[in-house]
Amino acid sequence: xxxxxxxxxxxxxxxxxxxxxxxxxxxxxxxxxxxxxxxxxxxxxxxxxxxxxxxxxxxxxxxxxxxxxxxxxxxxxxxxxxxxxxxxxxxxxxxxxxxxxxxxxxxxxxxxxxxxxxxxxxxxxxxxxxxxxxxxxxxxxxxxxxxxxxxxxxxxxxxxxxxxxxxxxxxxxxxxxxxxxxxxxxxxxxxxxxxxxxxxxxxxxxxxxxxxxxxxxxxxxxxxxxxxxxxxxxxxxxxxxxxxxxxxxxxxxxxxxxxxxxxxxxxxxxxxxxxxxxxxxxxxxxxxxxxxxxxxxxxxxxxxxxx
Numbered sequence: 001x002x003x004x005x006x007x008x009x010x011x012x013x014x015x016x017x018x019x020x021x022x023x024x025x026x027x028x029x030x031x032x033x034x035x036x037x038x039x040x041x042x043x044x045x046x047x048x049x050x051x052x053x054x055x056x057x058x059x060x061x062x063x064x065x066x067x068x069x070x071x072x073x074x075x076x077x078x079x080x081x082x083x084x085x086x087x088x089x090x091x092x093x094x095x096x097x098x099x100x101x102x103x104x105x106x107x108x109x110x111x112x113x114x115x116x117x118x119x120x121x122x123x124x125x126x127x128x129x130x131x132x133x134x135x136x137x138x139x140x141x142x143x144x145x146x147x148x149x150x151x152x153x154x155x156x157x158x159x160x161x162x163x164x165x166x167x168x169x170x171x172x173x174x175x176x177x178x179x180x181x182x183x184x185x186x187x188x189x190x191x192x193x194x195x196x197x198x199x200x201x202x203x204x205x206x207x208x209x210x211x212x213x214x215x216x217x218x219x220x221x222x223x224x225x226x227x228x229x230x231x232x233x234x235x236x237x238x239x240x241x242x243x244x245x246x247x248x249x250x251x252x253x254x255x256x257x258x259x260x261x262x263x264x265x266x267x268x269x270x271x272x273x274x275x276x277x278x279x280x281x282x283x284x285x286x287x288x289x290x291x292x293x294x295x296x297x298x299x300x301x302x303x304x305x306x307x
Contacts (some may be wrong), residue, residue, distance in 0.1 A: 011065040012113050012176075013139050013147045015126065018059045020213040024072075027216060033071055035216045037061040038141055048165045048263050051130075053164050057124065062141040063182070068212075086304060089226060093198040097186055100212040102195060106254065106280030107182025107273050109134070111206070112175040116277050119170040126232045128207075129164045130264035133157070135207070136165045149206060151181055152269055181205055182273070183257065183280060185250050187287070190225075190239045197222040201246060215250055221245055224303045228296075237295050239305065244291035251284035 016024075016034065043058035045051075051070015063071075092098070118247050123140040123209070141147060148165065150158050155175045159166050185202040193209070197218055203206070204211040225238045254277050260272040296303040 001054065006121050012115070013141050014063050014068060014212060015139055015209060016062045016063060016068075016212055017209060018218070021061065022214050023216050027220070032223075034061050034063060034067075036129065037063050038123050039065070040126050040140070042125040044164060045128040046127075047260070048130060048156045049057060049265055053129075055125075060126075062139050062146075088193055090194045091222065091226065092194060092196045092200040094200050097196055098191060098194055099201050100191055101186040101188060103184055103186050104280075104283060105180075105182060105184045105276075106283070107205070109151055109180075109182050109205075109273055109275040110178045111149055111181040112155050112178055114148045114150060114155050114175045114251060115173045116146055116148050116169045117167055117171040118146055127165050127168060129162055131158050131161050132265055132267045136162060137206070138165045138168055140196060145260060150175065151207075182276070183250070183254055185247070185281060187260070189243050189246055195222055195225060195239075195242065202250050204253050205257050207260050208253060210256065214253070218246065218249070220301060221298065221303075224298060224301055227301075240291065241295045241303070242258060244288065244294060247284055247287050247291075250276070253289070254280045254284065 023034050031119065036205055038061065039058040040058055040062060043056045044053055046053040047057060084238070118140060121144045123146070126140065127138040129136050129227075131152075134150065137149040137151075139147050139149070145167045147153070148159075152158065155172070158215050159169070160173070181204050182205070183203065184201065186196055191202050198215060201218070204214065221242060225242050228238045229235045258274065258281070261277055264270050294304070295306060297306055298304075
């Protein structure tokens with residue numbers, strides 16, 4: 001099994017909460033990872049029609065995808081140490097997937113990321129605000145600058161109706177290109193001699209903030225599945241477990257999304273996206289009926305059959 005780099009646009013900013021940070025630090029046994037990055041200590045939330053903004057305690061760091069990858073790059077695997085038995089096995093961590101895999105999409109919302117200057121220079125407070133036709137999320141990443149994620153309507157239109165985030169911005173640059181931010185998952189997720197993970201397998205809505213931690217857990221499971229196959233532990237059962245675990249994780253994400261989109265607003269944009277989320281939850285339930293129980297459990301980085 002070999003590695004092949006694939007070029008794709010990097011996310012300008014990711015917010016890693018304490019749970020994600022603790023998981024990453026534990027996996028790589030580096031408690032100092034990302035300690036020097038800008039910290040987010042408060043979160044201002046204005047969610048729902050006519051809602052009063054609330055300031056809540058928060059604990060996270062702001063990091064670009066490039067910084068995240070550079071921080072983890074010293075821990076990349078040595079290809080010379082690859083398992084010979086897995087030489088004919090392919091892990092797809094980005095598109096395209098094999099022709100047998102079909103992407104299932106649950107929503108149509110698009111997003112743009114916009115670099116901004118902060119009017120008050122407060123780099124320790126992030127803000128999220130729902131509006132009639134979408135939502136805005138402000139993430140500072142420097143003492144006087146940050147990024148706004150605009151989901152739904154155009155950034156300019158959303159900002160014009162903002163009561164909270166507009167006050168925090170003194171200047172905005174031109175929005176970048178649009179990208180999809182609705183949940184989506186491939187099916188099947190694996191097959192003879194291949195397995196999909198990362199963005200090739202599924203993509204989360206950034207509103208929940210659980211994508212990075214899920215990706216780490218998913219990578220651990222994928223590596224355990226490949227090692228199990230290399231040990232001739234039964235590819236069919238390992239694949240079935242992998243499909244079930246990832247589908248269950250995707251279902252939990254959709255349920256978290258439902259909470260936000262059910263309360264964010266009552267305009268047609270919100271009801272359409274909520275309906276798509278409900279359809280996704282039902283799709284996951286149907287897929288999981290074939291998996292009454294999980295077949296394996298993780299012990300460290302290895303899968304063991306459930307007794």
